[in-house]
Amino acid sequence: MAAPITVMVVGAAGKMGREVVKAVAGAPDLELVAAVDQGRTGEDAGEVAGLGKIEIPLRDDLEEALAAVRPQVMVDFTRPEGLLARIAAALRHGVRPVVGTTGLSQSEIDQVASLAAEKRLGCLIAPNFAIGALVLMRCAGLAARYFAQAEIIELHHAGKVDAPSGTALKTADVIAAARRKASATPMATPGAESERVAGVRGGECAGVRVHSVRLPGLVAHQEVLFGNAGEVFTLRHDSLSRESFMPGVLLAIRAVTGLSGLVYGLDKLIFGEEP
Numbered sequence: 001m002a003a004p005i006t007v008m009v010v011g012a013a014g015k016m017g018r019e020v021v022k023a024v025a026g027a028p029d030l031e032l033v034a035a036v037d038q039g040r041t042g043e044d045a046g047e048v049a050g051l052g053k054i055e056i057p058l059r060d061d062l063e064e065a066l067a068a069v070r071p072q073v074m075v076d077f078t079r080p081e082g083l084l085a086r087i088a089a090a091l092r093h094g095v096r097p098v099v100g101t102t103g104l105s106q107s108e109i110d111q112v113a114s115l116a117a118e119k120r121l122g123c124l125i126a127p128n129f130a131i132g133a134l135v136l137m138r139c140a141g142l143a144a145r146y147f148a149q150a151e152i153i154e155l156h157h158a159g160k161v162d163a164p165s166g167t168a169l170k171t172a173d174v175i176a177a178a179r180r181k182a183s184a185t186p187m188a189t190p191g192a193e194s195e196r197v198a199g200v201r202g203g204e205c206a207g208v209r210v211h212s213v214r215l216p217g218l219v220a221h222q223e224v225l226f227g228n229a230g231e232v233f234t235l236r237h238d239s240l241s242r243e244s245f246m247p248g249v250l251l252a253i254r255a256v257t258g259l260s261g262l263v264y265g266l267d268k269l270i271f272g273e274e275p
């Protein structure tokens with residue numbers, strides 16, 4: 001059997017990071033070699049994740065961990081602040097980033113693309129690792145060719161720091177691009193001019209209205225409603241637990257070692273480029 005792929009998890013004490021620690025530790029072809037978080041330093045990453053002791057202490061210094069351990073892959077589920085610097089540090093150390101943290105701007109994504117190309121290293125940034133959510137986005141691209149109006153409702157747990165979600169932004173882009181490719185008119189977004197309460201018609205992303213709901217009890221959910229005269233077509237995906245993201249994260253870790261340069265969106269690895 002080939003040697004396991006060595007993996008470091010950053011944000012390992014967080015909600016997503018703990019799931020990734022469990023998923024990587026349970027995969028026979030992967031080896032968890034380091035765990036970083038700005039909190040809970042020194043605690044065992046396995047105990048923090050609810051796995052029991054695995055003799056991997058949480059470190060708080062990313063640069064030091066990268067230099068000391070040199071994993072093949074770094075998985076990041078942290079916060080957008082300082083994310084570009086963390087990705088750049090990984091690439092400088094010859095480590096391939098798999099990034100689930102959302103909130104990078106387009107110019108930051110472009111900088112990651114240049115750096116990964118320069119270093120000839122694989123890098124994957126995925127606003128959503130849930131396979132069902134990716135299928136939803138592909139279906140949204142298909143539906144957008146045939147429906148002249150659409151609105152996106154994204155619903156997340158109350159602790160989510162960015163709005164709208166990266167997935168909603170990406171879905172809006174997919175819809176707008178599908179309309180352009182089909183030489184159809186852009187989606188119509190009526191109603192904002194008649195708002196009696198500011199913002200009640202949502203925000204506009206790539207010409208599509210997006211509504212962000214934040215409530216305790218939710219995990220990650222998205223609905224896309226398409227309308228034509230006399231018909232409505234609804235797509236909905238629900239991530240009911242963070243386990244739903246793990247098959248996608250493991251797929252990304254395995255795939256990134258064979259990539260050169262940045263891939264944005266796990267859908268490209270699963271389905272190929274947009275039709």
Ligand code: NAD
Nearest residue numbers: 011013014015016037038077078100101102126127128129
């Ligand atoms: P969380 O707050 O539970 O965990 C974040 C963890 O990162 C915390 O333990 C925190 O201490 C740590 N952290 C923050 N800044 C750090 C830094 N500079 N260095 C080291 N550790 C740092 O959040 P979460 O729910 O796990 O979400 C994390 C990120 O993942 C968010 O951006 C969220 O939007 C994103 N997310 C992405 C997907 C996806 O499929 N791509 C799915 C769910 C969540």
